[in-house]
Amino acid sequence: MIALDTNVLVYAHRHDSPFHEAARQAVATLAEGRASWAIAWPCLHEFFSITTHPRIYAPPSTPAQAVLQIDAWLSSPSLVLLAENDEHWPQLRGLIEKSRLQGPMVHDARIAALCLSHGVRELWSADRDFSRYAGLRTRNPLV
Numbered sequence: 001m002i003a004l005d006t007n008v009l010v011y012a013h014r015h016d017s018p019f020h021e022a023a024r025q026a027v028a029t030l031a032e033g034r035a036s037w038a039i040a041w042p043c044l045h046e047f048f049s050i051t052t053h054p055r056i057y058a059p060p061s062t063p064a065q066a067v068l069q070i071d072a073w074l075s076s077p078s079l080v081l082l083a084e085n086d087e088h089w090p091q092l093r094g095l096i097e098k099s100r101l102q103g104p105m106v107h108d109a110r111i112a113a114l115c116l117s118h119g120v121r122e123l124w125s126a127d128r129d130f131s132r133y134a135g136l137r138t139r140n141p142l143v
Contacts, residue, residue, distance in 0.1 A: 001080060002030060003038040003115050005125030006046040008141065013051055013061065013069050019126070019142045026124060026141040031076040040082040040114040042107070044070055080118070087117040099132050112136050 004027065011023035030037035048070065051061040061069075073079060092113035095101070101109055112133040115123050122137045123130055130138045 001036045001038050001118070001120050003040060003082065003118075003120040003123045004030070004043065005111065005123060005127060005130070006043040006050065007126045008124050009039070009043060009047045009073075010050050011126075011142065013047070013066075014057065016057070022142045027073075031073060031079070034078060036078050036080050037076075038080040038082050038115070038118065038120055039073065040111050042110055042114070044073075046107075082114040082118050082120070084114070085117060088113055091117045095133055098134070105129070109133070 008023050008026060011017040011019040012027040014020060017023070048063075048066045050056055051066045051069075052063055054060045074081075092106075092109060095109040095113055095116075096106065099105075099109065108127065108129050111123070112130060114120075115136055116133075120136070122139055124139055124141045126140050126142050130136060
């Protein structure tokens with residue numbers, strides 16, 4: 001199963017992104033395909049926060065636009081939503097300890113832990129920081 005990171009979702013949504021078309025095609029390929037694909041709940045929360053933030057985008061997406069986009073992704077019958085389960089804390093704790101994380105770096109570790117505990121084979125992201133997590137293969141679909 002392939003999971004998508006926040007940045008791919010943001011670029012797919014924002015027409016003003018230089019990566020929009022590549023991200024839109026990547027998301028559409030998964031959303032319209034038959035194979036299971038995934039988004040972690042924290043990525044959807046972060047998507048909403050980023051796209052509607054007036055200091056990040058001028059103009060930002062309206063809350064209604066962001067909600068409509070999330071609803072469109074959620075309507076894909078092959079989408080799997082990744083949420084914390086009983087394996088989450090041991091997985092996250094292991095990543096925190098192995099990578100000696102602190103501060104806001106825990107956000108990416110949380111996404112990595114969700115992916116690993118749900119059997120995600122590859123995370124599509126433009127963020128190179130995920131390479132620090134052994135066992136989680138990453139790929140940038142935008143290049």
